[in-house]
Structures are given as C-alpha cells and as structure tokens.
Amino acid sequence: MSQKIAIITGASRGLGKSAALHLAREGVAIIGTYHSREDEAQRVVAEIESLGGKVKMLQLDVGDSSRFDTFATQVSALLSAYFKAERFDFLVNNAGIGMYASCAETTEAQFDQLMNVHFKGPFFLTQKLLPLIADGGRIVNISSGLARFSPVGYAAYASMKGGIEVWTRYLANELGPRGITVNALAPGAIETDFGGGTVRDNADVNAWVAANTALGRVGLPDDIGAAISMLLGDGGRWITAQRIEASGGMFV
Template sequence: MTQTKKIALITGGSRGLGKNMALSLAKKGTDIILTYNTRQQEAAAAVKEINDLGAKAVALQLNMGDVKSFDTFFTSLATVLKDNFQAEQFHYLVNNASMGVHASFAATTEEEFDRLMNVHFKGVFFLTQKALPLITDGGGIVNISTGLARFSTPGYAAYASMKGAIETLTKYLAKELGPRGIRVNVMAPGAIETDFGAGAVRDNKDLNSFLASQTALGRVGLPDDVGGVVAFLCSDDAKWVNAQRLEASGGMFL
C-alpha cells in the first residue's frame, strides 16, 4: 500500500481542544482519525468539518478508561486504516482524551482518583504501547499535559499528579522509541475557555478575570491558541524537537 498523506490519531478529537487540534492538522493536509467516548453526533460533526477542509476523517468510539477494550479498538483501527486510507500505519498519535475532577486533596475520593488514573495515565500508557506497531518509523507522539503540572492551583492535586506522571513517561518514551526515529513531546495548555471542568474557565467571570490577571498576555486561552502548537509538533518543522515540554499558556503564573 502506498501512503500519500500523513495520518494523525487524536484521542478525544471530537470536541474542545482535541477538535481544534484535528482541524489545525487538517488545514496542514494531515488526515485524521479521531476518537470519542459517548458523543457520536459531535464526532460526526467534527468529521464533516475536517472533510470540508479537504482532509479525510473517520471517528471511532474509544473509552480511554477501559484498557480491556483496547484490543477491539485496534482491530477496528487497522480495518479503518486499510479501508478508508489505504494504509497499514499512521504517523502521529496525540494522547488528548481527558476528563476532569475538581476536588481538594482532602476531599478526593478513591473512585475519583481511579477514574483520573485510568483515563490520564493507565489508559495513555497502554494505548500507546498497543499503538506502537501501527505508528510509522519517523513518526511522532504528543502527550497532552497541563500547566497545573508546573504551578499549583488548589482542587487539582489528583489530576495534575497524573499529568506529572505523563510528563515523566514522555521522556522514557522518547528514549526508548528514539531508535525508530519516533519523537515524543508534551504539550501543556494553560487555562482555556472550553467545556472542560463544567466550563469553569469559560463561564465563571471571576475565575476568568483572575486567571487573565495572572497571565502575561492578559487573557485566558482559546482553543485556537492550542491546536496549532500540536500541529507544529506533528510536522517536519519539529523534526528535531524531542522529549520536550511545550507550554501554551500565554505566560501563566510567571
């Protein structure tokens, strides 16, 4: 099979930051496979937007918190690659799928901790492991972290700890996958106006104003501030960028 275009797999690419990453990559000519958990209609709408940009796109269902479902997912992915893209592998993996819990350290439950662990660390660890045979040599992986792994804001102890683990994992992946020419980097957003965390940054004016006041560029972020950074990391322009943490926060809490 001859691949004429590059393909990116973006988990959680049907909405929010993931959707913007998908659109940004599509604008650069990259075909997209995006995953969604439950919101199939949003995924279908995202696929249409990508198609309208002239790129191919397919949406697959994936629950990042259920590692036992990954074998079935990769069977479906292999079929989609062959049937929709005439390909056997893809070039870029973006580990973006996310869910949030806002709770103080003292109030965080074991159930909340496990949900965060399964989606943000265990899921990413084993999804990436199972993806390795399908990622082309010379490809790339982008793991999505958070500014909260650098600065501390009460209420995110568990979430930020999982992302800190992802940042460490990224370095190990870069080292171990280097012989295959696969680059592995972290992109860490700051506060962004999305529906993440029940839309707190977007909808809570006091919180929005406070975070803007603590950001060098004087505002909180928008999805368009982030997608292009991932598109850069998933391109030949970033061919010598490896094992790096790139924060897109406008300069928060400097």
C-alpha cells in the same frame, strides 16, 4: 509523498477538535475518537470533509484498557480499507476529564477514574498502537500547566499529568531508534467546556486567569490546536522528550 495520518483521542470537542481541524487544513488525514457524543463527533467529520479532508471517528473510552486490543484492530482495518495505508504517523493522547477536589476530599473512585483516563489509558493505548505507528512518526501527550503550578483542588488530576511528563521522556528515549519523537504539551487555562466550563463561563475566574498571564488573556482552543500542529510539523522534527507549556505565560 503519501498523506500523513493522525490519531487524536477526544477529537469531538475542545482541544482535540481544534487539533483535528488544524491538521486537516494542512492535509493530514484524521482518525479521531469520541467517548459518548457521536453527534458532536459527526459534526467534526462534516466540518473536516467540507475542507476536503479525510476523516473517520471511532468510539473509545480511554479509561477502559480492556478495549484497546479491539481498538487497535479497528485502526488497522481502517488504515487498510479507507486510508490505503499500513501505518499512521501521528498520535495525540488528548482525551481527558476534569475533576475538582482537594487532597482531603478526593475519593478513591475519583482517583482511580483520573488514573485510568489520564495515565493508565494513554500509557497502554500507546503500547497497543506502537506496532502501527510509522518509523519517523510523532507522539504528543497532553499534560497540563497544573503540573507546574499548584492551586488547591487539582492534586490528583495534576499528579496524573506529572506522570505523563515523566513517561514522555522514557518513551522518547525508547522510540528514538525508530526516529519517533515524543513530547508533552502542557496547556494553561483554556476557554472550553472542560471541568464544567468554569474558565470560559465564569467571568471572575476568566479575569483572574488573564490577570495572571503574561499575554493578558485566557487561552483559546485554537492556541492549543496550533501548538499541536506545530509539534507535528517540520518545526518539531528535532524536538523530543520535552515538556512544552502553552499557557501564554501563566504564573511566570
């Protein structure tokens, strides 16, 4: 059986890094992307290689769709030259940015940036990569618990994630004949540097989230990495077109 290959956007840190490490431990080869912090990306490469895994990192700004043709060409060349493959198996659309602003305060520039990174980017990047993903493959789009619950300050961000969830269903229907599953995974509040690291570093916010979560704590990156790994494993083969929340029961 040939080795499975996953593309994970935003794999140099946070949830993407956790997913890459979980998959690497299961024998999946990794093509990760990073935005600007090459040093962090190379540390992930070293960690995966220490596990005996195969990994390459490529620079990509998911918010700049003009780069996607070039990126697809890079991926195709990398598959052939390094992984000795024509196709990859898994795509995790994870890369993202955090932004806090009420509806009244959100600027058009902020809105456009969120749209480009969180909705337009994944939509058209996936489109460009469809010829390279193997039949029977899997796609996981990262949404957010904020698409279900609605605290003030996340309207624009969460609206993009709502769009991701609708698109996920349509994509699952279109790719069903190829045996490709498509799901949206919606994390709750996670202890990362996302959005300035507020959930991780602000003790009051952390305690408030834990008090409003059925399992009594804030999520960790490994909680989400493990969930992504589950969806890409055998247990996810009959799951498609779903929104799956991994929040520990936040605001139930």
